[in-house]
Amino acid sequence: MKVLVTGATGFVGSHILDVLRARTIPTAILLRSTSNTRFIGSEAPYFERSAGSVLEQSTLDKALEGITHVIHCAGCTKASRYREYYEVNHIGTRNVVQAINRASSVQRLVHISSLAVTGPATPENPAREDTPLRPISEYGKSKLAGEREVLEHCRVSCTILRPPAVYGPRDTGFLSMFRAVKSHVLPRPNKRQALSVVFARDLAEAIVTCLDMPIASGKVYLVASREVTTGRQIADQIAAQMKVHTMPLPLPAVLLWFVCLTQEIFSRISGRATLLNMQKYAELRAPGWVCDPSLWEREIGTRCATTLENGIAQTLEWYRREQWV
Numbered sequence: 001m002k003v004l005v006t007g008a009t010g011f012v013g014s015h016i017l018d019v020l021r022a023r024t025i026p027t028a029i030l031l032r033s034t035s036n037t038r039f040i041g042s043e044a045p046y047f048e049r050s051a052g053s054v055l056e057q058s059t060l061d062k063a064l065e066g067i068t069h070v071i072h073c074a075g076c077t078k079a080s081r082y083r084e085y086y087e088v089n090h091i092g093t094r095n096v097v098q099a100i101n102r103a104s105s106v107q108r109l110v111h112i113s114s115l116a117v118t119g120p121a122t123p124e125n126p127a128r129e130d131t132p133l134r135p136i137s138e139y140g141k142s143k144l145a146g147e148r149e150v151l152e153h154c155r156v157s158c159t160i161l162r163p164p165a166v167y168g169p170r171d172t173g174f175l176s177m178f179r180a181v182k183s184h185v186l187p188r189p190n191k192r193q194a195l196s197v198v199f200a201r202d203l204a205e206a207i208v209t210c211l212d213m214p215i216a217s218g219k220v221y222l223v224a225s226r227e228v229t230t231g232r233q234i235a236d237q238i239a240a241q242m243k244v245h246t247m248p249l250p251l252p253a254v255l256l257w258f259v260c261l262t263q264e265i266f267s268r269i270s271g272r273a274t275l276l277n278m279q280k281y282a283e284l285r286a287p288g289w290v291c292d293p294s295l296w297e298r299e300i301g302t303r304c305a306t307t308l309e310n311g312i313a314q315t316l317e318w319y320r321r322e323q324w325v
Contacts, residue, residue, distance in 0.1 A: 002026040004067040007074030014039035015204035054092035060099035073112045085142035093146035097154045108157040111150045115164040116140030120286035127291040157217040168200030169318030178325045181239045186246035189231035194288035196224040199311040202304035222291040225304045
């Protein structure tokens with residue numbers, strides 16, 4: 001087996017590389033000239049590098065030479081223009097699928113999608129693999145378009161994983177919450193929005209595990225912790241572990257709307273991608289983002305076992321060691 005990883009320098013991608021190296025699986029990584037390798041700097045010598053991008057078909061052909069398995073993790077999670085989601089998440093995935101179809105050595109593609117493709121779901125009616133797909137954001141719609149490229153056009157064995165919100169060491173998404181708590185501010189988001197989450201290492205282990213599982217061929221899986229939480233519970237757990245005095249900061253819908261609108265205007269004027277925008281506001285106002293990982297656990301035989309308490313502890317330790325907080 002020899003694996004090519006796209007998106008290897010990102011948050012989730014770097015954890016995938018950790019697992020591949022721990023399992024001594026030969027690995028190649030696709031790197032753009034602008035890729036920031038800060039998360040894999042010390043590990044870089046262990047991986048074969050291929051210059052290129054999922055948006056450049058000729059570089060994909062070269063990168064796939066001698067490759068037997070592909071983990072397609074490259075994706076756009078924030079953008080200054082909505083079309084950027086589709087350029088990477090849809091067209092980029094199409095390019096990967098077409099390159100795999102041209103290659104003679106590739107046996108399986110593992111494609112990393114998102115719970116965002118299913119649309120909102122609650123603990124009473126969690127998302128499952130057969131849930132009708134109703135994404136409410138352009139990000140979710142672009143990820144769904146990417147899934148369809150894989151399912152409808154990939155001519156080799158393929159597996160799609162849909163994780164919910166991912167957190168852990170190296171994550172910048174939850175970092176603002178840690179920094180707010182350090183500044184003695186306790187964010188109080190929507191207490192009713194239930195959330196499934198997954199620790200980055202658990203997700204990476206799941207991704208690598210299904211590379212050579214025959215039962216996973218042609219399947220879509222929701223991969224998440226069994227634990228269901230809320231934004232408030234996450235903030236409370238961070239505050240408890242950081243052991244600092246905090247003042248509550250309510251985040252009512254009108255404030256979230258204003259912040260998201262302001263960030264979107266800033267992004268469009270500056271051309272700089274931001275995580276918050278009016279599309280994100282729709283997701284933040286949804287009743288919940290909960291999924292049921294039963295199919296994964298039953299067929300693959302593993303669980304995402306890291307508890308929120310333990311996951312936040314590991315994340316906080318890493319942030320402090322790297323002086324992020």
